[in-house]
Amino acid sequence: MASRDEIGRRGEDEAARYLRGIGYRIVGRREKVLRGDIDIVALDDRTVVFVEVRSRSDTSHGHPVETIGHQKKRRIADLANAYIRRHRLQDCSVRIDVVTVTFGEESPVVEHYQNAFESP
Numbered sequence: 001m002a003s004r005d006e007i008g009r010r011g012e013d014e015a016a017r018y019l020r021g022i023g024y025r026i027v028g029r030r031e032k033v034l035r036g037d038i039d040i041v042a043l044d045d046r047t048v049v050f051v052e053v054r055s056r057s058d059t060s061h062g063h064p065v066e067t068i069g070h071q072k073k074r075r076i077a078d079l080a081n082a083y084i085r086r087h088r089l090q091d092c093s094v095r096i097d098v099v100t101v102t103f104g105e106e107s108p109v110v111e112h113y114q115n116a117f118e119s120p
Contacts, residue, residue, distance in 0.1 A: 002057065002103075011055025011101035011108075012039055018099065018110045024049065033082040036075065040099075041083065047093040050080040052116070055101045064100035065113065073117045 002010070016026050019042055028041035040051035052072075054064035068076075080096060083089075098116040102109045 007055050007057055007103065008053075010103065012053045014055075014101045014108050014110055015051065015053040015099040016040055018112065019051065022112075031083060033079050033086065036079050038076075038079050038083060044095070047095055048084075048089055050076065050083070050094070050096045052076050052096065052098045053101065054098065055103070057103050059102055064102060065098060065111070068098065068116075077117075 012029065016029065019040065020026060024042040024044050026040060026042050029039070031038040031041050038050050039053040040049075042049045042051060052068065054067055056062075056064045076096060080094065084092075084094060095115050096117060098113040100111045100113075102111075
């Protein structure tokens with residue numbers, strides 16, 4: 001059985017592969033900001049997209065998207081805002097997406113939620 005960290009890393013790899021496949025350009029992974037990190041920073045055309053990746057080995061204890069509560073949403077928005085300030089992207093269009101990856105006996109199931117909650 002894979003560790004939680006290993007499932008997380010595999011989930012991020014699957015999410016990045018998926019996003020590239022639909023035309024996003026990955027510009028950063030595990031970007032460190034404010035004593036936290038942004039899983040994936042990507043460009044969708046001219047929009048800067050901050051992507052939170054949630055992975056699970058199965059859904060027996062719920063869907064991965066259910067693990068994002070109010071505090072986590074606020075934290076992701078704070079990290080995105082810090083990234084925007086650091087890179088002087090205030091004039092750019094930005095969005096926060098969530099990509100979930102569920103591993104099972106078959107191939108991983110990837111789900112993409114664009115503009116998952118209020119943008120920074």
